[in-house]
Amino acid sequence: MGSQESAAPIARTAPDADFAADVLDGLSGAQKRIPSKYLYDARGSELFERICDQPEYYPTRTELGILQSEGAAIAEAVGPRALVLEYGSGSGVKTRLLLDALDAPVAYMPVEISYSALAASVAELAADFPDIEMRALCADFTQPLTLPAPQRAADRVLVFFPGSTLGNFATEDAVDLLAVMRADMGADGLALVGVDLQKDPAEIEAAYNDAAGVTAAFTLNLLTRINRELGADFDLDGFVHEARYNPEAGRIETRIRSRRAQRVTVAGQRFDFAEGEGILVEYSCKYTQTGFAEMAQRAGLRVHSSWTDPDGRFALQLLCSEDVTSA
Incomplete structure (x- = not known):
């Protein structure tokens, strides 16, 4: 492409x-x-x-560190030729690390409510990843979406939801959003979700x-x-x-x-x-590993893999449908 x-x-x-x-x-x-x-x-x-960028705000730099150190393991778990569907893409800094790590992703589909942030991010990513089709949607990802179809078929959908944005939702709303995620990724898809863990x-x-x-x-x-x-x-x-x-x-x-x-x-x-x-x-x-897994299970998902920083402050959770035996 x-x-x-x-x-x-x-x-x-x-x-x-x-x-x-x-x-x-x-x-x-x-x-x-x-x-x-x-x-x-x-x-x-x-x-x-x-x-x-503030020194007190640990989530971003901690999650970036996990993506950098565990990118190869994440790519192996996801597999080749994925369509990456990201909720709330922001500046795209984390997206860049993920796309760079994945094996031949075919398309990137960010859903972002801020048009200015989305336009800037997509322009930069399109220039740096010319072989990945960009299909951006300016919308509220908490509402029903009509997703633009990519031109090349993907082997699977990977929903990317970093930044512990899921934590902005009360528990019942978070479960509902995870259920939407399960529908968007399809039976054989995956979701990579950033989770801020309990700490001091x-x-x-x-x-x-x-x-x-x-x-x-x-x-x-x-x-x-x-x-x-x-x-x-x-x-x-x-x-x-x-x-x-x-x-x-x-x-x-x-x-x-x-x-x-x-x-x-x-x-x-x-x-x-x-x-x-x-x-x-x-x-x-802020979640415990067990508490998050239980919440995901209520949405018909299970934790396939989990990666954390050395201090256990933050986690990237790879989710699959609960009835899938392998991914």
């Missing part, structure tokens, strides 16, 4: 069509919340890439409260987006980022906390905030 064909146009849905409805509905509840996917507009995606809560909490304040800027950018796109009047100085570890639930819970009692107008609707009231914007769940 030549580079001209690899640079195919990006298919685009309307990933933000429900933005206003979700924000208004989320702010109307007794416990205010907004889905974490809306953190990733163009500015949010840029800030997230900066978060990954202080280390976990520090990763979401970096000293440079990049994560705080990322979280509060959501209010800037709502002001811009929904005609809201959030006072950006009236709210603060808060990320705390909940040991009972085994997860970071990120909120935008109101500094004082105030009223905000969004798309013509008024919302009152008490002093200290928060908007829940993200979960970041």
Whole structure:
């Protein structure tokens, strides 16, 4: 497949069509919340890439280290001529390592909600991997997708879901997403999923409260987006980022906390905030190996192989359908 064909146009849905409805509905509840996917507009995606470079944020560099050290083993387990379907591709740094390690992958199909991040990533990957067909889709991977068909048949589908993004979902929603993954990869397919493992809560909490304040800027950018796109009047100085570890639930819970009692107008609707009231914007769940395997089993999947860093802080889990005897 030549580079001209690899640079195919990006298919685009309307990933933000429900933005206003979700924000208004989320702010109307007794416990205010907004889905974490809306953190990733163009500015949010840029800030997230900066978060990954912060010294406190261990997940990215740890996962990259696993991909570098275990790439050959992953490629052997996946086999040749795979179609790589990636949920939430971001900048594509991890994708590059995976594509480089795999044996003659035929196509790469990233699904990413941020058009700017997707376009930049696909352009760079298409130039560096001219023999891999690029079939990008700008969409919300949590919604039903119509995936563009590749021109060459693949031996199997490999769903790639790095970064512990699965941890952004509550358990039941994570199980549902794993079930979608199982359907997308097909009976003989595989899924390579990044999983952040349980560790010292202080280390976990520090990763979401970096000293440079990049994560705080990322979280509060959501209010800037709502002001811009929904005609809201959030006072950006009236709210603060808060990320705390909940040991009972085994997860970071990120909120935008109101500094004082105030009223905000969004798309013509008024919302009152008490002093200290928060908007829940993200979960970041941390797993044990056993707990993750049990969750995958509920979605009809099992752990085929698992690779971790030497300190057991992070894992790449290769999943197959539960009824497949080998992969």
